[in-house]
Amino acid sequence: MDGSGEVSGPDSRGVTPMMAQYLEIKGRHPDALLFYRMGDFYEMFFEDAARAAEALDIALTTRGQHLGRDIPMCGVPVGTAESYLLQLIRKGFRVAIAEQLEDPAEARKRGSKSVVRRDVVRLVTPGTLTEESLLEARRANFLAAFAGSRGEGALAWADISTGAFGVKACAVRDLGAELARLAPRELLVCDEQERELEAVAGEAGAQVTPLPKGAFEAGGGERQLRAWFGVATLDGFGSFGKAELGAMGALVDYLDLTQKGARPHLSPPVRESEGDCVEIDAATRASLEVTRAMGGGRAGSLLGCVDRTVTAGGARLLEARLAAPSRRLSVIAARLDAVAALVERPGLVRNLREELRRAGDMDRALSRLALDRGGPRDLGALRDALGVAERVAGLLGGEDLPGLLAGAAEGLWGPEGLRELLEEALVASPPTLARDGGFVAAGFAGDLDGARRLRDEGRAVIAGMQAEYAERTGVASLKIRHNGTLGYVVEVSTAQAEKLRRAPLDAVFHHRQTTGSAVRFATQALSETEARLLNAGEEALAIERRIFGELRSAVLAEASGLARVAGRLAEVDVASGLADLALQEGWTRPVLDESRDFEVRGGRHPVVEAALRRQGKPFVANDCDLSARPVKLLTGPNMGGKSTYLRQAALLAVLAQAGSFVPAERLRMGLVSRLFSRVGASDDLARGRSTFMVEMVETAAILHRADDRSLVLLDEIGRGTATWDGLSIAWAVLEHLEGVSRCRAIFATHYHELAELAARLPGSASAHVAATEWNGDLVFLHEVREGAADRSYGVQVARLAGLPPKVVARAKAVLRALEARAREGGPRALEDELPLFAQAAPEVMREPSAVEERLGTVRPDELSPREALELVYELKRLAGDG
Numbered sequence: 048m049d050g051s052g053e054v055s056g057p058d059s060r061g062v063t064p065m066m067a068q069y070l071e072i073k074g075r076h077p078d079a080l081l082f083y084r085m086g087d088f089y090e091m092f093f094e095d096a097a098r099a100a101e102a103l104d105i106a107l108t109t110r111g112q113h114l115g116r117d118i119p120m121c122g123v124p125v126g127t128a129e130s131y132l133l134q135l136i137r138k139g140f141r142v143a144i145a146e147q148l149e150d151p152a153e154a155r156k157r158g159s160k161s162v163v164r165r166d167v168v169r170l171v172t173p174g175t176l177t178e179e180s181l182l183e184a185r186r187a188n189f190l191a192a193f194a195g196s197r198g199e200g201a202l203a204w205a206d207i208s209t210g211a212f213g214v215k216a217c218a219v220r221d222l223g224a225e226l227a228r229l230a231p232r233e234l235l236v237c238d239e240q241e242r243e244l245e246a247v248a249g250e251a252g253a254q255v256t257p258l259p260k261g262a263f264e265a266g267g268g269e270r271q272l273r274a275w276f277g278v279a280t281l282d283g284f285g286s287f288g289k290a291e292l293g294a295m296g297a298l299v300d301y302l303d304l305t306q307k308g309a310r311p312h313l314s315p316p317v318r319e320s321e322g323d324c325v326e327i328d329a330a331t332r333a334s335l336e337v338t339r340a341m342g343g344g345r346a347g348s349l350l351g352c353v354d355r356t357v358t359a360g361g362a363r364l365l366e367a368r369l370a371a372p373s374r375r376l377s378v379i380a381a382r383l384d385a386v387a388a389l390v391e392r393p394g395l396v397r398n399l400r401e402e403l404r405r406a407g408d409m410d411r412a413l414s415r416l417a418l419d420r421g422g423p424r425d426l427g428a429l430r431d432a433l434g435v436a437e438r439v440a441g442l443l444g445g446e447d448l449p450g451l452l453a454g455a456a457e458g459l460w461g462p463e464g465l466r467e468l469l470e471e472a473l474v475a476s477p478p479t480l481a482r483d484g485g486f487v488a489a490g491f492a493g494d495l496d497g498a499r500r501l502r503d504e505g506r507a508v509i510a511g512m513q514a515e516y517a518e519r520t521g522v523a524s525l526k527i528r529h530n531g532t533l534g535y536v537v538e539v540s541t542a543q544a545e546k547l548r549r550a551p552l553d554a555v556f557h558h559r560q561t562t563g564s565a566v567r568f569a570t571q572a573l574s575e576t577e578a579r580l581l582n583a584g585e586e587a588l589a590i591e592r593r594i595f596g597e598l599r600s601a602v603l604a605e606a607s608g609l610a611r612v613a614g615r616l617a618e619v620d621v622a623s624g625l626a627d628l629a630l631q632e633g634w635t636r637p638v639l640d641e642s643r644d645f646e647v648r649g650g651r652h653p654v655v656e657a658a659l660r661r662q663g664k665p666f667v668a669n670d671c672d673l674s675a676r677p678v679k680l681l682t683g684p685n686m687g688g689k690s691t692y693l694r695q696a697a698l699l700a701v702l703a704q705a706g707s708f709v710p711a712e713r714l715r716m717g718l719v720s721r722l723f724s725r726v727g728a729s730d731d732l733a734r735g736r737s738t739f740m741v742e743m744v745e746t747a748a749i750l751h752r753a754d755d756r757s758l759v760l761l762d763e764i765g766r767g768t769a770t771w772d773g774l775s776i777a778w779a780v781l782e783h784l785e786g787v788s789r790c791r792a793i794f795a796t797h798y799h800e801l802a803e804l805a806a807r808l809p810g811s812a813s814a815h816v817a818a819t820e821w822n823g824d825l826v827f828l829h830e831v832r833e834g835a836a837d838r839s840y841g842v843q844v845a846r847l848a849g850l851p852p853k854v855v856a857r858a859k860a861v862l863r864a865l866e867a868r869a870r871e872g873g874p875r876a877l878e879d880e881l882p883l884f885a886q887a888a889p890e891v892m893r894e895p896s897a898v899e900e901r902l903g904t905v906r907p908d909e910l911s912p913r914e915a916l917e918l919v920y921e922l923k924r925l926a927g928d929g
């Protein structure tokens with residue numbers, strides 16, 4: 048007998064009925080670890096057990112035999128299964144959860160050999176999580192599906208924990224960029240494409256799940272979607288291409304498969320068209336650290352720096368906006384209008400944020416309820432959020448606000464009567480699980496109140512009985528206690544027990560048990576009261592469970608209305624968060640138009656500025672004008688602030704088009720269509736590419752794709768190769784950007800020769816980050832000025848970095864020689880000097896000089912003043928200086 052109460056005995060082949068059942072279920076889920084429910088544990092067997100035990104670092108044991116061999120087994124308690132699930136999912140496993148679908152007692156009725164019915168109720172995969180503990184509250188958890196081949200393609204994505212559902216046409220070559228934007232946890236692909244797409248999915252951190260080709264067919268997809276949304280035609284949602292239908296179909300099909308028929312709440316699909324959002328490729332996204340810093344976390348990213356939202360839904364919306372800044376002037380203007388209106392009303396912002404803080408996560412509560420994984424606490428969260436929404440609507444309603452906020456205010460009134468119902472029905476802080484009851488408020492249901500009264504009275508009656516028995520027996524210390532196996536018993540100390548065992552008390556008190564220190568008795572009246580109490584308690588629980596079901600149905604009937612309120616709350620949260628930021632940081636409203644201008648006055652890099660502030664250092668604001676001469680060549684010393692200046696331009700554009708105010712005195716810019724940034728080189732050793740190769744591949748992509756509305760930021764192109772090759776490449780790239788792409792670009796370089804070229808090209812101009820020397824030390828001014836830098840200060844920076852003084856001195860000498868020869872002979876002569884590098888190298892490692900050798904023999908403490916003076920003369924002689 049195990050925890051499930053089953054009897055197991057092997058058949059003639061040595062296979063127990065339970066093992067036969069296990070193997071049958073496992074056979075249907077070969078790709079997943081099978082969590083096989085046995086009483087209070089999920090058990091794993093055979094290979095699954097070995098893999099899970101290793102992944103979870105838990106004990107691997109054995110349990111019985113199968114075909115004459117020990118069965119490896121490990122298990123996790125049901126109560127703490129979530130944390131184990133999380134570890135397994137993070138390590139790339141999928142988990143099939145097989146529950147007991149009936150009571151062991153029911154199974155026994157079918158005969159002593161029968162096993163409890165079990166089946167998989169859910170497949171847990173990275174893209175289909177809903178549990179709070181398995182999700183990041185402030186981040187979406189997308190499941191994506193890609194359909195299509197060389198020609199037409201589409202990507203669909205859904206977050207079943209929030210109901211978000213989107214789709215867009217997407218060719219294979221653009222998949223990397225889209226995945227980098229959405230960062231889905233799981234990508235569904237046609238099994239024939241699994242190998243082709245694995246790398247691109249892996250780079251975005253998505254686990255690939257292959258599905259048969261049939262799952263991606265447009266016809267089937269359309270049927271699936273119609274059935275899912277209960278509509279006769281999808282026309283109301285938009286007109287979708289074949290690939291789009293295929294991708295969405297595969298996605299909902301997979302939800303059916305993994306959720307085993309439980310329907311997550313999904314909003315109707317939103318179709319994104321090309322041109323809706325700024326295109327940002329994966330490398331650019333990573334280099335700009337828009338939503339994730341290099342280390343992978345939020346901290347240190349632009350999102351981490353600007354996120355002042357106070358609700359999880361608001362945080363997710365802000366991330367989506369920054370990840371996909373808009374290209375539609377009207378959309379951006381509406382968002383900026385909302386922020387601007389709030390910036391004018393700081394008091395309103397404060398009040399809104401104070402209210403919003405109290406709203407729980409409506410989307411996720413709704414999703415859990417829809418999948419029947421929710422509890423009273425989720426109902427409570429919805430109730431609280433609906434209350435917040437109404438008060439927020441009240442706050443907004445009193446003002447004359449622009450479209451987005453006025454619209455939000457209207458949409459914040461929830462489904463008629465639902466908040467009132469939940470308020471009446473629920474206690475103030477309902478528990479997570481419905482199982483143990485205690486969440487329905489008194490006064491909501493007459494029958495429940497009656498049952499509870501009976502149950503509570505029962506408790507009072509027992510307390511009364513204790514007093515009565517104590518009096519009757521004369522044993523003041525007599526207690527009525529509840530015992531797991533015996534139920535309610537009268538307990539007295541061993542010394543007092545004899546009294547109760549003698550006439551006349553023995554007629555009332557029947558001995559049940561003697562322990563080391565106490566003796567326990569039962570009485571007729573106590574048993575009767577206990578039965579009454581138990582019944583009342585069970586009845587109360589049953590009523591509460593029924594009420595939970597009713598409330599859940601009432602909520603789900605209004606799912607789309609609730610999702611709408613959640614969306615509006617998030618909208619208000621994002622606007623008031625951005626307004627709060629603008630107010631506190633003095634950010635300004637950007638001016639956007641259809642031109643190709645880009646004009647920043649007093650711009651700052653928000654993340655670097657915040658980091659410097661923490662160190663008590665100021666950030667130097669800079670201008671940037673790309674309007675008349677769109678390609679800017681930027682020179683200046685290392686550490687001078689070139690990369691910061693480049694990234695700053697991109698982040699200003701991202702913020703502006705996401706609908707935020709910007710850290711600048713003024714920003715006026717024509718809409719950016721595509722953003723490219725190659726700042727900060729990195730190796731890609733995993734794919735066998737050197738730094739230079741990665742740089743060239745990315746530069747190639749930029750030159751192919753940049754159009755005249757793009758913003759391109761290039762940092763030190765060509766530095767990873769021989770000087771003249773690098774310079775030539777940089778030269779040609781600069782010409783291409785200026786003459787062919789005609790985009791707005793900032794090009795940072797150490798090739799000062801390029802400044803000459805920039806001066807000659809009509810669309811190009813030079814600028815430099817200023818630095819100066821003070822008492823022999825290099826001082827970075829971080830100020831961007833017109834014209835090219837006169838020198839690069841590379842050697843000084845090397846000195847700051849702690850290169851040995853000897854090496855620095857030698858480098859200075861080599862530099863002086865190089866510069867002198869360059870001045871004498873012009874560029875060709877400089878080329879002739881290239882071998883100097885080869886010759887210089889061994890010389891740098893030269894033998895010690897005569898002076899150094901002599902110094903090595905000196906013991907300063909043993910020198911008299913006179914000897915010291917003589918030594919100075921000697922050293923000067925050795926140095927050939929007098």
Ligand SMILES: Nc1ncnc2c1ncn2[C@@H]1O[C@H](COP(=O)(O)OP(=O)(O)OP(=O)(O)O)[C@@H](O)[C@H]1O
Nearest residue numbers: 665666667668684685686687688689690691692829
């Ligand atoms: N405008 C600024 N105001 C104040 N400090 C700045 C500014 N810009 C950059 N800095 C500081 O200078 C440091 C170096 O900046 P950055 O990495 O942009 O230099 P760089 O010129 O690109 O250097 P390298 O050529 O070595 O990559 C930053 O970490 C920051 O602390």
